[in-house]
Structures are given as structure tokens and as C-alpha cells.
Amino acid sequence: MTKKQVWIDTDLAAGMKRVNAEGFSDVDDxxxxxxxMKAENVEIVGMSAVFGNTPLENAFPLCQKMNTEFAGGKIPVHSGAAEALNLHEIKTNDAVEALASALKKQKMIVLAIGPATNIALLLLRYPELKTQIEEVVLVAGRRKETDHFxxxxxxxxxxxLNFDLDNDAFRVLFESGVKVVLCPFEISNKVWLKKADLDQLAQGDAGNKWLxxxxQNWLAQWIHLGADGFNPFDVLASHYISAPEDLxxxxxxxxLEIYPDDTVPENDRKAYKNYLLCDKNAGFPVMYCYDVVADYxxxxxxSF
Known part of the structure; x- marks a missing residue:
């Protein structure tokens, strides 16, 4: 079997406590x-950490932990951007240089499940490598500004979040011409993991038990908000890579268009933000994933 060569760029938080707010961080990375790691048709060439769901100083050790405990330490792990792209001062980092070295040797798919900062830095510093990227798979976007999450x-x-934390990084991706695949809220909110699913995972191997x-705290947080489970956002993007026929x-x-910020309560046109909108109007071509097969x-x- 010819395995898909994949680089993972992630703001891995794994249910950690939030740094600047109450509650817990996402677990879906x-x-x-x-x-x-478990997909038989995928080889993970490298993994890099980026700021996002949690600060870089938390995401990087978690990437190392997952590599050590669930991949036998076989995956090179690198530390990346700690903040959003600054177009006035482009700074490289270990993750960008490692990804560049890997792309010089082979073509790869890039799974970017945090802010796209590291990938944008790569494209700005090494634009000649864009043809080595088969596609970048991201979790972001919506059809209309009124499609609320x-x-x-x-x-x-x-x-x-991934888009909101670094709008410019997404713009760099689009303008580079690399193939972009989006797995937005529209598809992930059709998939639910509930207590019974966690109980099933708990009966599995070490990785499943850890998941x-x-x-647990992430599920409890969603239940507190009136749901009976949670949407595993980023797993739709990884699933696109391992089994695209399921999406x-x-x-x-x-x-990109600017509208009032829909996350601000009672926002009387005082707070605005960029939206990443996807439709048939003129723009940058993307593959937009919006649903799953019946037995998804x-x-x-x-898959676990």
C-alpha cells in the first residue's frame, strides 16, 4: 500500500484548563x-505545534507526549509559531524550517488543525515549495455570515477560532494557489460523541483510554451548555485524509468579508470581524466538506 505522506500542524490542547478563561480547552485535535496515527494508509512525516486552543508552551509538550506514548516516538515533533502572523516582521521557527526540509524531499498533505500561521510562514519564506504541498486541510469557514456556530x-x-486567530495566514494560503480543503462547523456539527462513545473508547488501547x-471535562462542559455530547471538529479533517469517501x-x-461579530452578545454593530465565507461567488477555489455518509x-x- 502506498501511504499518504502527511504533516500535522496542531494547537493540541487535549482538554487542558483554559489559560485566560474558565473551563476547558478542545479535545478534538x-x-x-x-x-x-492508527490509519493504515497514512504515514505521519512530522508534527508541529502552533498557538491557538492553548498557548504554544502547552501545545508542544502535548504533541511530544502523544508521539512518545502512542507512536513510539517515531514522529519528529517541532515547535512553531506562538502568535499570529506579523506581515511587517516575518520570523521563521523550528517547525517552519523542518516542514521546508521535509517538503524539499517529498510531496505531502498538510493537516493544519490550528491557526494556519506556520503554513503561511512557510509559503512566504519558501514560495517555491508550494508545488510540493498536495493539499492543505483546515477546519474553518461557513457559507454565510449568519451561519452561527x-x-x-x-x-x-x-x-x-482557527481563522479568527490569524486571518492573514488564511489569505496567504489562498493567494499562494495551494489546494485548500475546508472541514467547517457545517460538517462537524452533524457528528456527535457522547458518554457511551467515551465508555467504548475507555475499553480500548492506551491511546483510546487517554482520549x-x-x-470527560470537555463533555461535561458541553452538557452544561445544553448539548448531550460534543462535536469532534478536527477529526472530520483527519478523516478526510484517511477516508475521503466517508465525507x-x-x-x-x-x-473574506467583514460583518458584525456574531460571538459578541447584544452586539449593536459595535464589534466587527472578518468572516471566511464559501459560496459560488468569485473567490479562491476550495473543496468544502459539508456532510457525512449515513453510517459515519x-x-x-x-477508525480508533
């Missing part, structure tokens, strides 16, 4: 990484 039934709207453990997708065009849940659990 961990699901995406473990799924690809609703969590539970308590009126909470989530950010399009079940770090997901439903279409070709759209992406563009069974296929997802089987």
Missing part, C-alpha cells in the same frame, strides 16, 4: 492525531 441550547456562539479520560463535499470559492458514526468509532 487529539482525536484527529490519534486517528491518523451554535453550541448547545444556551445561546452560546463559538468562534471560527476517553481527557474528554460529502463540493467545490466552492472562498472570500460507526466508521468514525471503527
Amino acid at each position: 487529539a482525536y484527529a492525531i490519534l486517528q491518523l 451554535a453550541i448547545g441550547n444556551q445561546g452560546r456562539r463559538a468562534q471560527d 476517553a479520560e481527557v474528554s 460529502v463535499m463540493e467545490e466552492l470559492n472562498a472570500h 458514526h460507526e466508521r468514525l468509532m471503527a
Whole structure:
């Protein structure tokens, strides 16, 4: 079997306590990484950490932990950007240089499940390597600015966090011409993991047991918001790589537009932000994943 060569760039938080707010951080990066570690048709060439769900100083050790405990330490792990792209002062980092070295040797798919900062830095410093990137798979986007990322039934709207934290990085990707695949909230909110699923994972191997453990507080947080499970956002992007036939997708065009910030309560046109919108209007071509096959849940659990 010819394995897909994949580089993972992640803001891995694995259910850690949030740094600047109450509550816990996302766990879905961990699901995406473990799924690809187990995929028979995927070889993980390298993994890099980026700021996002948690600061870089937390994400990087977690990447090392997953590599050591669940991949036998075989994956090179690198530390990347700690903050958003600064177009006035482009600074490289270990992750960017390691990704560049890897791309000089072979073509790869890049799974970018945090802010796209490291990938944008690579494209700005080494534009000649863009043809070595087969595609960049990201978790971001929506069709309209009124497509809110609703969590539970308590009126909470989530950010399009990976995009919101570094708009310029996404613009660099689009303008570079690399193939972009988006797995947005529209598809992930059709997939749910619940207590029974965590109980099932807890009966599995060491990686599955760890996933079940770090997901408990995350699940409880979603239940508190009125849901009965959580959406494993980033695992839809990893699943696109390992088994794209399990997802439903279409070709759209992406563009950035400014509208009132839908995450600000009672926002009377005082706070605005960029939105990454995907439709048939003029823009940058993307593959937009928006649904899953009928038995997706069974296929997802089987992948672990």
C-alpha cells in the first residue's frame, strides 16, 4: 500500500484548563492525531505545534507526549509559531524550517488543525515549495455570515477560532494557489460523541483510554451548555485524509468579508470581524466538506 505522506500542524490542547478563561480547552485535535496515527494508509512525516486552543508552551509538550506514548516516538515533533502572523516582521521557527526540509524531499498533505500561521510562514519564506504541498486541510469557514456556530441550547456562539486567530495566514494560503480543503462547523456539527462513545473508547488501547479520560471535562462542559455530547471538529479533517469517501463535499470559492461579530452578545454593530465565507461567488477555489455518509458514526468509532 502506498501511504499518504502527511504533516500535522496542531494547537493540541487535549482538554487542558483554559489559560485566560474558565473551563476547558478542545479535545478534538487529539482525536484527529490519534486517528491518523492508527490509519493504515497514512504515514505521519512530522508534527508541529502552533498557538491557538492553548498557548504554544502547552501545545508542544502535548504533541511530544502523544508521539512518545502512542507512536513510539517515531514522529519528529517541532515547535512553531506562538502568535499570529506579523506581515511587517516575518520570523521563521523550528517547525517552519523542518516542514521546508521535509517538503524539499517529498510531496505531502498538510493537516493544519490550528491557526494556519506556520503554513503561511512557510509559503512566504519558501514560495517555491508550494508545488510540493498536495493539499492543505483546515477546519474553518461557513457559507454565510449568519451561519452561527451554535453550541448547545444556551445561546452560546463559538468562534471560527482557527481563522479568527490569524486571518492573514488564511489569505496567504489562498493567494499562494495551494489546494485548500475546508472541514467547517457545517460538517462537524452533524457528528456527535457522547458518554457511551467515551465508555467504548475507555475499553480500548492506551491511546483510546487517554482520549476517553481527557474528554470527560470537555463533555461535561458541553452538557452544561445544553448539548448531550460534543462535536469532534478536527477529526472530520483527519478523516478526510484517511477516508475521503466517508465525507460529502463540493467545490466552492472562498472570500473574506467583514460583518458584525456574531460571538459578541447584544452586539449593536459595535464589534466587527472578518468572516471566511464559501459560496459560488468569485473567490479562491476550495473543496468544502459539508456532510457525512449515513453510517459515519460507526466508521468514525471503527477508525480508533
